[in-house]
Amino acid sequence: MKKAWLFCLLATLLSSSLSSAQEAKSARAIIAEAVVLTEDSDAQVKLINSLTGMSDPDLEPLLDAWKGGSIYLVEGADDKYIAVTLAGDPDATKKETALRLDTKEPLKDAQGAVIRVSPARAEIAETDSSIRRAMKSLLDLSKLTAPEAKDRMLAITQMGMERDVAKLPILEQRLQVETDSSVKRAVQEAIALTQLRSPDKAVRLAGCTALADIHPLSAKDSLESVVKEAEKAGDKELLAAAKKALAAVESHRTTVNFFGTLFRGLSLGSVLLVVAIGLAITFGLMGVINMAHGELIAVGAYTTYVVQCLFAEGLALSPFGMKVSLPGMHSTGWLYEMYFVIALPMAFIMAALVGLALERGVIRFLYRRPLESLLATWGVSLVLQQLFRLVFGSNNVQVNSPSWLSDNWTVNDIVFGWNRVFVIGFAVLIIFGTWALLSKTPLGLLIRAVMQNRNMAACLGVRTERVNMMTFGFGSGLAGLAGAFLSQIGNVGPSLGQNYIVDAFMTVVVGGVGSLVGTVASAIGIGVVDQSLQQILGNPVLGKILVLGAIILFLQWRPAGLFVTKTRSLES
Amino acid sequence: MTHSLLVRPIAKREWTITAVVAFFFIVVLPLLNLGGLVSDFTINLWGKYLCYALLAISVDLLWGYTGLLSLGQALFFSLGGYMMGMYLMRMIGTLGQYKKDMPDFLVFLGWERLPTFWTPFSSFSFAMIMMLVIPGVVAYIFGWLAFRSRVKGVYFSILTQALTYGASLMFFRNDMLMGGNNGFTDFRFILGFDIRSPGTKRGLFIVTAVVLTAVYVGLRCLTRSRFGLVQQAVRDSENRVLFSGYSSPNFKLFIFVLSALIGSIGGALYVPQVGIINPSEMTTEKSLEAVVWTAVGGRGTLIGPIVGAISVNALKSWATRAYPDLWLIILGGMFIIVVLFLPKGIVGVPGMIRDWLKKRGRQTEPDLPPLQKPEEEAA
Numbered sequence: 001m002k003k004a005w006l007f008c009l010l011a012t013l014l015s016s017s018l019s020s021a022q023e024a025k026s027a028r029a030i031i032a033e034a035v036v037l038t039e040d041s042d043a044q045v046k047l048i049n050s051l052t053g054m055s056d057p058d059l060e061p062l063l064d065a066w067k068g069g070s071i072y073l074v075e076g077a078d079d080k081y082i083a084v085t086l087a088g089d090p091d092a093t094k095k096e097t098a099l100r101l102d103t104k105e106p107l108k109d110a111q112g113a114v115i116r117v118s119p120a121r122a123e124i125a126e127t128d129s130s131i132r133r134a135m136k137s138l139l140d141l142s143k144l145t146a147p148e149a150k151d152r153m154l155a156i157t158q159m160g161m162e163r164d165v166a167k168l169p170i171l172e173q174r175l176q177v178e179t180d181s182s183v184k185r186a187v188q189e190a191i192a193l194t195q196l197r198s199p200d201k202a203v204r205l206a207g208c209t210a211l212a213d214i215h216p217l218s219a220k221d222s223l224e225s226v227v228k229e230a231e232k233a234g235d236k237e238l239l240a241a242a243k244k245a246l247a248a249v250e251s252h253r254t255t256v257n258f259f260g261t262l263f264r265g266l267s268l269g270s271v272l273l274v275v276a277i278g279l280a281i282t283f284g285l286m287g288v289i290n291m292a293h294g295e296l297i298a299v300g301a302y303t304t305y306v307v308q309c310l311f312a313e314g315l316a317l318s319p320f321g322m323k324v325s326l327p328g329m330h331s332t333g334w335l336y337e338m339y340f341v342i343a344l345p346m347a348f349i350m351a352a353l354v355g356l357a358l359e360r361g362v363i364r365f366l367y368r369r370p371l372e373s374l375l376a377t378w379g380v381s382l383v384l385q386q387l388f389r390l391v392f393g394s395n396n397v398q399v400n401s402p403s404w405l406s407d408n409w410t411v412n413d414i415v416f417g418w419n420r421v422f423v424i425g426f427a428v429l430i431i432f433g434t435w436a437l438l439s440k441t442p443l444g445l446l447i448r449a450v451m452q453n454r455n456m457a458a459c460l461g462v463r464t465e466r467v468n469m470m471t472f473g474f475g476s477g478l479a480g481l482a483g484a485f486l487s488q489i490g491n492v493g494p495s496l497g498q499n500y501i502v503d504a505f506m507t508v509v510v511g512g513v514g515s516l517v518g519t520v521a522s523a524i525g526i527g528v529v530d531q532s533l534q535q536i537l538g539n540p541v542l543g544k545i546l547v548l549g550a551i552i553l554f555l556q557w558r559p560a561g562l563f564v565t566k567t568r569s570l571e572s
Numbered sequence: 573m574t575h576s577l578l579v580r581p582i583a584k585r586e587w588t589i590t591a592v593v594a595f596f597f598i599v600v601l602p603l604l605n606l607g608g609l610v611s612d613f614t615i616n617l618w619g620k621y622l623c624y625a626l627l628a629i630s631v632d633l634l635w636g637y638t639g640l641l642s643l644g645q646a647l648f649f650s651l652g653g654y655m656m657g658m659y660l661m662r663m664i665g666t667l668g669q670y671k672k673d674m675p676d677f678l679v680f681l682g683w684e685r686l687p688t689f690w691t692p693f694s695s696f697s698f699a700m701i702m703m704l705v706i707p708g709v710v711a712y713i714f715g716w717l718a719f720r721s722r723v724k725g726v727y728f729s730i731l732t733q734a735l736t737y738g739a740s741l742m743f744f745r746n747d748m749l750m751g752g753n754n755g756f757t758d759f760r761f762i763l764g765f766d767i768r769s770p771g772t773k774r775g776l777f778i779v780t781a782v783v784l785t786a787v788y789v790g791l792r793c794l795t796r797s798r799f800g801l802v803q804q805a806v807r808d809s810e811n812r813v814l815f816s817g818y819s820s821p822n823f824k825l826f827i828f829v830l831s832a833l834i835g836s837i838g839g840a841l842y843v844p845q846v847g848i849i850n851p852s853e854m855t856t857e858k859s860l861e862a863v864v865w866t867a868v869g870g871r872g873t874l875i876g877p878i879v880g881a882i883s884v885n886a887l888k889s890w891a892t893r894a895y896p897d898l899w900l901i902i903l904g905g906m907f908i909i910v911v912l913f914l915p916k917g918i919v920g921v922p923g924m925i926r927d928w929l930k931k932r933g934r935q936t937e938p939d940l941p942p943l944q945k946p947e948e949e950a951a
Contacts, residue, residue: 289726362912370726372911374726376908379907383901386898559721
């Protein structure tokens with residue numbers, strides 16, 4: 001607190017030549033005093049500047065009122081103007097009560113009666129551009145001392161963008177008293193960037209040196225123009241310093257891009273993983289090519305949509321020309337945002353149910369005929385897609401992300417979006433859950449037994465039909481979870497699943513069919529390679545094409561994928 | 573007939589039937605059209621069906637006879653279509669919107685002069701050679717890679733799906749200089765004939781019918797030959813074929829390239845008849861539709877794909893007009909029903925009825941019905 005007080009004092013001394021007696025006055029009084037000095041705008045500016053460093057809550061509203069023309073001048077008894085604001089209900093003559101600006105008390109005439117003024121008739125306290133400028137820098141400065149670090153940050157960034165050399169001393173003072181590390185960094189950045197504009201060469205040099213240390217990404221353009229100037233002026237010292245700073249910024253950019261790409265690759269890999277994990281179970285473990293996997297994902301996404309609507313206003317559907325409307329809960333705030341927590345298990349259950357129906361209705365007849373299962377499930381996929389269109393319409397539906405998924409962290413200029421962080425955590429949870437189910441539960445034991453040797457498991461009394469059903473239901477449920485997740489990062493429409501199905505199959509094939517570890521490894525690998533190629537080529541589609549080509553070539557090297565399930569069978 | 577013990581000669585009766593059907597398509601229908609009994613629209617529609625039949629035959633050659641389910645046939649189909657489309661685009665000449673001697677979309681993209689690879693396509697014969705070379709080379713490279721590393725079964729399907737997907741992504745891009753997602757359209761002339769006149773349409777129909785007949789007869793002979801037997805042996809047990817000293821990858825590669833070429837020819841004939849080609853033709857969905865035609869008609873026969881392509885598309889023409897919302901459900905349902913209940917397709921229905929009559933009262937067949945032998949299909 002002592003430091004802050006010192007700062008106030010310093011700032012006051014610096015920008016004002018007025019006597020220290022005024023320090024005792026409140027901001028309100030000083031402004032009232034300034035307003036009436038209509039003849040002398042220099043004195044007004046001086047008075048305003050004398051407010052520097054004062055953290056009075058009245059300050060901003062009063063200055064805004066002045067600027068906005070809602071402060072009026074009333075002639076007092078001794079021919080002097082008195083600054084007033086108008087308040088109270090206008091009466092029949094549209095007059096309002098005048099309140100003294102300095103004391104906030106009603107202005108009274110000699111007889112002690114309250115003076116009432118009509119705003120249309122009264123004289124407005126005017127401002128000119130120099131006064132407004134002084135007000136603005138005063139407000140900027142007062143924001144610099146705001147108690148919230150976030151507000152200070154904003155003010156500093158704005159001031160840094162102005163690159164006004166005149167404000168350097170103020171920034172430097174702020175740097176000395178600033179305690180918040182990120183704000184401190186922002187102040188340093190603002191100082192260094194402003195220093196580049198200084199006419200003094202030594203200051204410019206200092207700016208370059210500072211920028212080389214803190215290498216902010218925003219400094220690139222300024223530094224480039226300094227390099228150009230220095231080249232023109234033939235100033236070798238400055239040129240070297242600016243180039244050094246530029247190199248530091250560039251290398252920082254490379255680092256940020258590298259980690260940014262890595263992070264995006266990891267999150268894309270997690271999306272692939274979430275999408276492919278269900279397929280890894282139905283295709284990898286059971287050998288069923290489920291082309292309707294994409295539609296099971298869409299079931300999950302649409303379930304999320306329905307749950308969201310039920311939490312809010314409800315929804316109206318028109319399947320096959322019928323009108324169905326489901327009433328909603330009309331919830332708002334945190335309750336509404338929790339819809340996603342309910343939607344996740346619902347998506348799992350809905351997709352699992354559809355999956356069970358699919359298994360009972362079609363797939364159980366096709367366990368030994370993978371190509372036929374491919375065709376039949378493709379048919380199912382077409383039917384489901386059309387059903388989505390009939391029920392939800394052929395346009396995309398709107399799924400809102402809860403606010404706890406839509407912010408981000410910025411660490412050292414690398415942006416970590418919460419939804420991407422969430423998908424990584426989500427993928428880890430799903431993998432862990434699947435692993436636990438397969439290796440720690442009795443059902444998992446049965447699943448593994450049936451997948452390894454169906455006939456022998458059957459001989460030992462395992463009800464293989466039932467195990468198939470459960471496994472397929474579980475895989476489908478995972479697809480539903482993937483859909484609930486995808487609804488947060490993309491559009492939800494009838495062909496949602498189609499956009500991911502090729503990727504999902506590729507992930508499973510590259511990882512090695514039947515290997516969960518392989519699926520994890522290949523999903524992360526494909527995600528990172530895809531994002532790196534995008535970064536290098538600057539083009540998402542070309543990157544994707546190259547990834548597909550790379551996968552085809554990769555399978556030359558390891559035809560059975562990364563992690564091969566060993567078998568002695570010739571026809572595997 | 574040195575190997576007459578192994579390969580039965582094709583029955584005379586079958587040749588007669590083929591000749592009659594071919595005569596009907598090549599001569600009778602166009603004559604009826606000329607006489608005004610069959611509308612131009614119908615001729616055009618049937619021309620499309622016959623192109624689809626070529627595509628379906630190419631699927632069947634791979635899937636029905638060799639056991640390779642390719643989801644990339646639509647790619648070859650549209651590659652052929654694009655080659656023909658490039659020729660047709662050159663034939664527009666200065667009649668385009670911008671009145672320049674190059675395709676409109678290139679002008680739109682800001683090209684001053686025609687890109688080099690476009691120039692030779694003003695020659696019809698060059699375009700036709702490319703129509704065979706480009707898909708052939710793509711199929712050869714992909715097949716060589718796939719069969720060398722013994723990719724088969726489902727993996728082959730998934731990889732061809734990825735290939736098609738990648739290619740369509742590429743063709744959707746404008747800087748591919750192949751028209752981006754609009755593709756090619758607004759054709760005017762083919763070999764000097766106005767592409768919109770009924771006469772040209774009739775001519776294209778006749779050409780398609782002739783090509784289809786030739787492909788049918790050619791493949792009929794090929795699948796009946798020793799080569800065809802090895803091909804089916806690869807389908808039924810590839811390892812035994814390998815152990816008997818045959819190089820099964822080379823067999824598969826040959827068939828893959830051949831079927832790509834047939835698909836490509838189908839596409840090249842298709843484009844002038846529908847007047848448009850764009851990347852949405854080369855999707856997995858289109859490939860799978862061709863697989864359905866084959867499955868519905870009867871896989872492992874050569875007549876099946878033709879019957880399937882025509883009947884499913886006729887159904888589609890009707891259903892998309894009568895019940896536009898339900899067409900996908902009908903198509904999807906057809907997939908399921910054919911796979912579950914009609915493994916031999918339409919062509920196999922008489923045989924199934926015969927079997928059912930014979931076996932009535934006895935226990936039903938095992939889970940996997942044997943594939944229909946080519947010898948039975950004459951019936």
